[in-house]
Amino acid sequence: MQEMRMYHGTNHCPIRTDQDACIAVGWAGHCTLTIDRETQAGGMGLGFNGGELL
Numbered sequence: 001m002q003e004m005r006m007y008h009g010t011n012h013c014p015i016r017t018d019q020d021a022c023i024a025v026g027w028a029g030h031c032t033l034t035i036d037r038e039t040q041a042g043g044m045g046l047g048f049n050g051g052e053l054l
Contacts, residue, residue: 023047 015026022043024035035053037043
């Protein structure tokens with residue numbers, strides 16, 4: 001599992017990836033975010049993809 005930290009202004013949002021799956025989970029306070037690829041791109045279709053997050 002790998003952890004990456006993202007900062008936007010004063011907010012802190014750590015993101016962790018799972019090696020057995022192509023998903024990542026980010027959290028800030030009591031809110032969470034699941035990041036995944038679309039099923040057509042080899043993902044599981046869970047959560048948001050990169051285009052939706054932009």
